[in-house]
Structure formats: C-alpha cells, structure tokens
Amino acid sequence: MSKYTAPPYMNDVLPFPSKKEAWLHTARWRYVESAFRAVCRRYGYREIRTPILEQTELFTRSIGEATDIVSKEMFTFTDRGGRSMTLKPEGTAPAVRACLEHNLFNEHPVLKLYYQGQNFRYERGQKGRYRQHQQLGVEVFGSTDAAIDAEVIQLAMEFYRTIGITEQELHINSVGTPESRKAYLEALRDFTRPNLEQFSQEGQMRFEVNPLRMLDTKDSGDLKLLEGAPNLVDFLDDDSREHFELLQAYLTSAGVPYVIDHRLVRGFDYYTRTAFEIVGKNLGAQSALGGGGRYDGLVAECGGTSTPGIGFGLGMERCMLVLDTLGIELPADDERPLAFVVTLGDEKTVRPVAVKLLSELRAAGIAVDMDYRYKKFGQQARTADELGARYLLVLGEGEIAEGVVGLRDQATKEQRNVPLAEVTQELLALA
C-alpha cells in the first residue's frame, strides 16, 4: 500500500473499470451525469455552480441547529481570516444564497435551476455513505403551484428511467407548515405516550429526539403499536391540504402512479408541504433512490423576501451503486480510441511515419493512440485491446514502401490495405 491514502470514507473514481468496484469508473459517472443534464435541459432548467464552501452560519441557520448534520457532521474550519467556513453538506442553501446575492429572484420570477456538486458530511462511512458525495439536484423558486411540484417529480423519475432504472415507486406526503407539524407532533406524542415502555429502545429514543422518526421504524412491535396513529395529513391547514390534493390531481392526470406514505418525513427544518421520495423496487435496504420537497420558508430564513421553493436531490454514489446492484449495462467507455497504430520492422524507419500518421488523424478529430514501449506486434495489439480500440492501423516497412497502412478490424480480424492518403476518410466513415 502506498504511503498516502484518500481521505477517510472518500473515493477515487478511476479511468479504468475495476472488477471489485465497477461503479468507481469515470466513464460510468460521465454517462449518468450527462443523462441528468439532458433531462434537465428538456425540462427547461439552467445550471448553477456555487463554491464548495460557505460561511458556516448559512448552514446552521437554514438546516437547523438540532439536526445531526449541523450538530455533528459538518466539515468546519477557521480560515486564515478568522472566519468559520464549512464545506457544503447540501446544495439547496448555497443555491439560495447565490440567487439572493445576484438578485436572480427579482430578475427571474420563476427560476428553474439544476446543479451538480460535491457535498461533505463528517460521519462514519458505510456502503453508500461517504464523507464526500456528489449530489445531482434541481431547485425551483418563485411558485407555489402544485404543478411545479409535479414537474420536479416527473423530472426525477424520467432521469432514473433514462439511465435504465425503470422499476420505481413514488412516495408522497405533505408535512404542512411548521405550525401544523408542531400540532401533529403533540398528537403523535399523546398517542404513543401511554404505551411508550413497550416500544423498542430505539423507538423510545426517537420519541424524545424526533417523534416523526418513530413512524419510520422497521421494528414489527413498534409498527403494531403505531397502528391507528394519527396521520400528518389530518393536521394540515386548509391551504396545505388543497395543495396536496392538487399535486395528486396533477400526478394522476400526467399518468404518474404514486402512493401516499404517511411515514415519509424529511430531515431538514426548512421543509414545508410536499415531501417525496423515489424508491427502487427489489433493492432491499438501499432502496431510496432520491427525494425532495418544498421549502417555502427557506429563502426568507436566508434573508430574502419570502419566496417559495421546491427541490429534488440524489446522491451519485448511491445511484451508481444501484445501477451495479441492478446489473444495468451502461454504454461503452467513451474514452476508447477508435484506432491504434501498431508498428513493425525497423523503428528508425517506421516510428516517424507512425508519429506523423497519429498527428494527422488527431487533427482530423479521430481518437487514436499507439504503444510507446517499442514492443512486439502481439504486445502492441494487446495494449490496443486493453484500451478498447476498434481498429488497428498496421504500419511496417512494407506498407510504407507501398504508401499504405493495414486497417485491421479488431472484431472480425479482417485486414486490408488502405492508401495512407485515404486513412483519415476511411476512419471518419467508420467512426
């Protein structure tokens, strides 16, 4: 092992596939990222990029002091100017900050954004959870229309479909306003309190810390005790209830099946109304693909004039892992050369011609490579195979004398001579 290793629970994504960790291959990442961009573009979203760190206060204020993220998971440090800075643990608050700073909310009353960026959370790693993870997401500001909630949901589901995850289930819920949520919490506490001692240790802990999470248990005993518990939707204010009903109507008319999941809650303080999660089928414990929700109070919390918002986010690493688990084939490595030059015979005669051929082909926009270790035909050909070249360009003293190059199809092993002057056109036609 080398002296230095990647920082704990962070991954290197490599230029070649590995048998053990197939998902840590840049070609696969690029494919998924470009699929995401393509979907966002189709839906009319524009890209925003923000710095990798922000003032710490932006996150403590927006996410909530009591959340795990703020209380124990932030990568925080003091910079040389004495400011407390934090590597961003999530993408929404920085996007809001940037929009406020550049007045985008005023100039673009309805603002549809997408982003792709690294998030950092200082926690113990495990499968699908890393200290640095890439998040793909969208945010829409300026509209409370439930139709935009439906659009964000459809965008997310369409993205998963385009990369081959077709078996998905949409879970929706409404968490209402902070006030209605508070009323519900009291009702839930009142309901569970009489039998509290019968709950699992974990359930009892959640009762204290975050009662909503009691609903999210897998413990069969707890589930039984929760039968007949009050539902959050019954505590919604009229506006939130209507909003939730409208969302369902839009989803239905768009032909998007959904299930209402009363146990679905989101972690951060700033969420309001719509909460949704997309769940993959047949994935077991790692089934949540991504989720999002509405945050009508966040912009005001960050110091702007009250502006509603809704967003969706997904973790790239988990997405890649899911693709692996489902055995979904992605298109071939886009970094493969089209052709690979192989030389035979006297190096001093042949190599200069090969170098010239390479530069001509590259200038014409063809991806082509050669072996720089001056070895036998077989070894050069093997390098070509390892790099995934589709064609071999065989160049020896004989070919040079005739002014041709051998064009060998690696799939069929058929080889024919092509005049040097015509190789570029031939390859362009084959590309």
Place this chain on the structure above:
RNA sequence: GCGAUUGUAGCUCAGUAGGUUAGAGUGCCAGGUUGUGGCCCUGGAGGUCGUGGGUUCGAGCCCCAUCAUUCGCCCCA
C-alpha cells in the same frame, strides 16, 4: 458519536501450535520467436508482512497503541 471487521508481491489470497532464506495463482519484464498478438515453454524482477512499541532465545502469527479498510447502528444522499 457507538459497535464490529480486515491490513502479507501491482491484483486475488495462503502461511499450520510462535521456529532457518515469507509462498501460490495472476499480472509485469526478458528470451524461445527482428513483420501479424492473445496459447505454450524457460528464466527474471518485485515484500520495511500497514506503522510504532512490547513479550520471547526467536514474532507475519501473541499483547498494547496508532493509522488505514470494510460493514452495521444513529442519521442521511
């Protein structure tokens, strides 16, 4: 933050109850075979056994610490 797990060659791993010079497969390099490969044969290089202490006549193996890995919990993406 809590609980486990693993660390020996580039890669996958073996290494018996502590006992000479630490092994295999694969990959790599060279030759057999200066111009058409992947096979085969022969040879070769490659290790501070994660690191630092300790126990012992003697440690890859036992003990402590430390770093790193992987996995679970909490929570999340």
